[in-house]
Amino acid sequence: MAAMYLLLAEQRRTLGLEKEAQSALRTAAGLGSLHGPEHVHAAARIALAEAALDHGDLTAACEQWQLARTAFQRDGKTDEADGIDKRMRANGCPTDWVLTDF
Numbered sequence: 001m002a003a004m005y006l007l008l009a010e011q012r013r014t015l016g017l018e019k020e021a022q023s024a025l026r027t028a029a030g031l032g033s034l035h036g037p038e039h040v041h042a043a044a045r046i047a048l049a050e051a052a053l054d055h056g057d058l059t060a061a062c063e064q065w066q067l068a069r070t071a072f073q074r075d076g077k078t079d080e081a082d083g084i085d086k087r088m089r090a091n092g093c094p095t096d097w098v099l100t101d102f
Helices: 002-014 018-035 038-054 058-074 078-090 096-100
Strands: none
Touching (some): 002 018, 018 058, 038 058
């Protein structure tokens, strides 16, 4: 199901339906988090991060990247997780404890 919502988000974005695309991405991320697959969960989180960054919301982007990195780590995809980690550092994202220690 998560992969289906990820595809739906891409189609809606292609049609210029950004609000609907974001809704589908959130659903894909939630389903991916609960039921997998982890790479779909990560892809949805990365897309949400990019949208947040495009709208100037670095905090939300950092949070989404962190969730994507964790999904990649759980899936054993260390190269992908390392790539997200580099992206986070390049954008000045706070360290993990700052994002999760609330």
